[in-house]
Amino acid sequence: MRLRVVLLLILGLCAAPLRADFQVGVAKTVITPDPLLPIIGGVGPASPPVGKQGELYARAMVLQQGDVRVAFVQLDLLGFPSVLGARVHQQVPRIKAENILIGSTHTHSAPDCYAFPGLDGKSNADLRYIDFVCDQAAAAINQALDKLQAAHLKIATGEARGKIAYNYYAPELFDPRMSVIQAVSPAGEVIGTLVNYAIHPEVLGSRLGLVSPDLVGPLCDQLEADFGGMGMFINGAQGGMVTADNRILDQIADPLKATWRDARTWEECLRIGRLMASEAKRIVADAPVQQDPALACYARDVKFPVDSDMMWAIVRTSPLKYPHNDDQSITTRINLVNLGDAQILTIPGEALPNIGFFLKRRMKGEHNLLFGLTNDAFGYILTRVDFNSFQRYEYITRTSLGEMTGEILLDNALQMIDEAPAPK
Numbered sequence: 001m002r003l004r005v006v007l008l009l010i011l012g013l014c015a016a017p018l019r020a021d022f023q024v025g026v027a028k029t030v031i032t033p034d035p036l037l038p039i040i041g042g043v044g045p046a047s048p049p050v051g052k053q054g055e056l057y058a059r060a061m062v063l064q065q066g067d068v069r070v071a072f073v074q075l076d077l078l079g080f081p082s083v084l085g086a087r088v089h090q091q092v093p094r095i096k097a098e099n100i101l102i103g104s105t106h107t108h109s110a111p112d113c114y115a116f117p118g119l120d121g122k123s124n125a126d127l128r129y130i131d132f133v134c135d136q137a138a139a140a141i142n143q144a145l146d147k148l149q150a151a152h153l154k155i156a157t158g159e160a161r162g163k164i165a166y167n168y169y170a171p172e173l174f175d176p177r178m179s180v181i182q183a184v185s186p187a188g189e190v191i192g193t194l195v196n197y198a199i200h201p202e203v204l205g206s207r208l209g210l211v212s213p214d215l216v217g218p219l220c221d222q223l224e225a226d227f228g229g230m231g232m233f234i235n236g237a238q239g240g241m242v243t244a245d246n247r248i249l250d251q252i253a254d255p256l257k258a259t260w261r262d263a264r265t266w267e268e269c270l271r272i273g274r275l276m277a278s279e280a281k282r283i284v285a286d287a288p289v290q291q292d293p294a295l296a297c298y299a300r301d302v303k304f305p306v307d308s309d310m311m312w313a314i315v316r317t318s319p320l321k322y323p324h325n326d327d328q329s330i331t332t333r334i335n336l337v338n339l340g341d342a343q344i345l346t347i348p349g350e351a352l353p354n355i356g357f358f359l360k361r362r363m364k365g366e367h368n369l370l371f372g373l374t375n376d377a378f379g380y381i382l383t384r385v386d387f388n389s390f391q392r393y394e395y396i397t398r399t400s401l402g403e404m405t406g407e408i409l410l411d412n413a414l415q416m417i418d419e420a421p422a423p424k
Contacts, residue, residue: 030057033126033211037126038111041202046111047206048209054212061183071144077105078110081320105214105235109208109212111129114320114377152183157283160283164197178279179197180196180287193227200242200244203268204269215272234371239372240393246268247262290340304401310398333375345368346374348375349377354386355381387403387406
């Protein structure tokens with residue numbers, strides 16, 4: 001009888017799926033320069049710093065299921081190209097390089113980490129600061145790895161209400177949906193809350209000379225105050241030109257062009273960031289707990305031609321020595337992550353809202369998230385029909401890699417989505 005019981009136990013164990021408990025770890029490190037450095041808001045001259053509002057951070061959330069590990073990383077920077085991502089990967093040997101997803105918030109109030117060359121071909125970027133950022137980003141990931149603990153997930157998507165974002169080019173052409181990923185311990189304590197939403201954090205902008213995370217800082221601070229754990233933010237498809245709604249609605253600047261004067265104050269950053277946190281709290285409140293979410297990460301290298309003379313000059317003459325191909329192209333990485341009932345797709349730049357809407361519609365998750373400015377941050381991404389088609393898009397056309405960038409992104413993203421299984 002005892003032998004029979006033992007055999008039944010063995011057979012039962014063999015038949016049961018052997019899956020390790022889902023784990024999450026979070027950590028953050030400060031990347032504010034000391035002393036303060038000049039600020040950039042895009043290609044062009046930097047503004048001298050006069051002070052700071054809030055701290056710049058590297059924030060990491062590491063997820064593990066079985067032998068699969070994935071890291072989501074937020075950097076409070078305008079952009080973080082893959083040539084720097086490679087430096088971070090080298091310092092995190094416990095995670096596959098292709099499973100480390102580094103996204104910049106796109107704050108327009110941070111030092112240059114592109115090392116943009118000037119008209120003379122020389123860059124004024126502080127290379128020691130760039131090394132410091134890479135080291136701090138790696139430290140945040142490694143600390144998060146050391147803090148891995150058993151976790152469940154709550155994932156939710158809903159329309160964020162209130163005066164948060166709008167499209168500067170056409171006010172209502174933006175995606176109002178906010179997605180929230182929240183990791184909680186089995187006892188119900190919040191480990192970390194990640195907000196995914198499309199918005200330019202440029203309330204302050206670069207001209208004020210304030211080093212700042214902009215609205216993202218107050219958002220993350222409020223998430224931590226409301227939930228506990230760590231708050232973080234990863235941008236979405238915010239290109240052309242989905243920005244913070246800091247319009248002063250009773251001060252019209254140009255009625256024919258439908259433009260308003262803006263409130264460029266820290267108080268406005270606080271208002272928008274705290275409102276976003278409040279909406280995230282509302283959206284995730286009733287989300288079901290996923291106790292053992294599956295995790296899978298897929299990666300694909302994609303080659304983009306660089307037709308823009310300005311963008312090619314940056315690639316060739318920046319002291320960061322961007323990798324590039326002999327046929328005047330660059331190669332970058334796109335990731336697709338299945339996480340519980342959600343699917344996440346990375347975008348290596350600033351995709352316009354129509355691209356974002358289309359990709360979300362074709363993705364297979366109950367919740368579909370786009371991580372913009374992730375793995376790379378090479379300018380705006382337009383469809384071929386939008387590229388250089390009318391005057392309003394002159395700037396975003398000029399700061400795009402080329403006419404086919406959007407088409408190549410869509411083709412490769414759809415192939416990845418079609419080939420990968422649906423999240424469970």
